[in-house]
Amino acid sequence: MLGAILTQNTAWTNVERALSQLRAEIPLRPESVLALAEPALAELIRPSGYFNVKARRLRSFCEALLEAGGEAALAALPTDQLRQWLLAINGIGPETADDILLYAFERPVFVVDAYTRRLFGRLGLIAGDESYEDIRQHVEAALGPDVACFNEYHALIVRHAKEVCRARKPGCQVCLLSRGCQQREDESQSP
CATH class of the missing domain: 1.10.1670.10 (Helix-hairpin-Helix base-excision DNA repair enzymes (C-terminal))
Incomplete structure (x- = not known):
């Protein structure tokens, strides 16, 4: 899910580098992302471009994910409701939401890019x-x-x-x- 946010306006190879740097420092879990200071998070994801904006977006997503009860709670939602929940998060548009729905939640939603x-x-x-x-x-x-x-x-x-x-x-x-x-x-x- 983090990759879907990081891939906005960049190539996947850059996202892989950013995720690798992030993974070397912390477990890729919402609590771990939120435990990082925003500037430190931004520096770790620098290869993905727009790293300051994306750091804020990652934090917003992780906060919303935890507030909703985590991945398991969201997985129980119907697809339309889950999509609306994703779209309500700052920085998540239709393409990113559908990317998360298809690849993370295995929902039958086509990604238009x-x-x-x-x-x-x-x-x-x-x-x-x-x-x-x-x-x-x-x-x-x-x-x-x-x-x-x-x-x-x-x-x-x-x-x-x-x-x-x-x-x-x-x-x-x-x-x-x-x-x-x-x-x-x-x-x-x-x-």
Whole structure:
């Protein structure tokens, strides 16, 4: 859950470095995070970027988690109620909440991120101005409530977007999805 907060606006490799530094100092438990002074916490998570903001967010999350009775108490909540609880915490938006729901609580909630938007946009599956909720609900309706499927599908989207469907210099020539890609069509029509 801490990783979901740390990964905001940064690459996972940076989060791994931050978590490694944090884990070397304390057990990754809410009480341990809260026992650290905020500046010390910020310094430990520095590799994740925006470390002062993220230190405050981690502390807010850990405080809320303990006040709610811990992970076990939250796991007993229905998914919609748990999602609303997460969204009420300062610094947790829809993507982070859904990341926590899918990966930590194993709930059938699809995570929409920049990779999803890029790939779906290039494939013409979205226009680009859809809301987060519209995209999430559309994918969930199309695939059905399947945690393993959402987990794998999201992982495949991320991998494809990082390795092939990059923001700059996409690898259209090796893309298995290029037949339906708007990006490739736009490039072939330019002078």
